[in-house]
Amino acid sequence: MAGEAPELSAQERAGRAFPVSWDQFHRDCRALTWRLNEVGPFHAVIAITRGGLVPAAIVARELGVRIIDTVCVASYDHDKQGDLQVLKGISEQAMKLGGGTGKGLLIVDDLVDTGKTGKLVREMLPDAHFATVYAKPKGRPLVDTFITEVSQDTWIFFPWDTALSYHPPLRDGAA
């Protein structure tokens, strides 16, 4: 409608940018593993794709877990959240390992933001341990273990979504 303000994306609503390098992400995943090592052992890691795949690989390597399954959930189209879609559920084999409720399973994702994705997966595996590398306040209560909290108005830029690029000097008008 004419005169109506355009809908802001989640990233636009989030005023601050928090870019994370591969190095930093690896360090944060290792720090997460230190905490998880106190809680395990775990029979299997369940990665929430796609963002959970990278931390899941690092965490599983550090914890010596060789069984990794995925639950494939899509909600954000770039930075706009739509309805959650479960594109692939948890395998029967992983379900069995978790006794049907997720006991002894470790769910891993890169972050919780509104918590909608985490809530959906927690409902599938109520007794699993849920770990994320980063957490925003709205999603934080859903997570059992995380490393860094960032404010709700922050947008995290992951290294697999970004690339190094030229930045003009301040005197040329760079922000």
Ligand SMILES: O=P(O)(O)OC[C@H]1O[C@H](OP(=O)(O)OP(=O)(O)O)[C@H](O)[C@@H]1O
């Ligand atoms: O707490 P929420 O508000 O639900 O947001 C968190 C989810 O959003 C992102 O996934 P996304 O749906 O963008 O898919 P992707 O992992 O494939 O990038 C992120 O990886 C989390 O899974």
Ligand code: HPA
């Ligand atoms: O802050 C974020 N960064 C990247 N992807 C996301 N998906 C939900 N929130 C975020």
Ligand SMILES: [Mg+2]
């Ligand atoms: Mg995701």
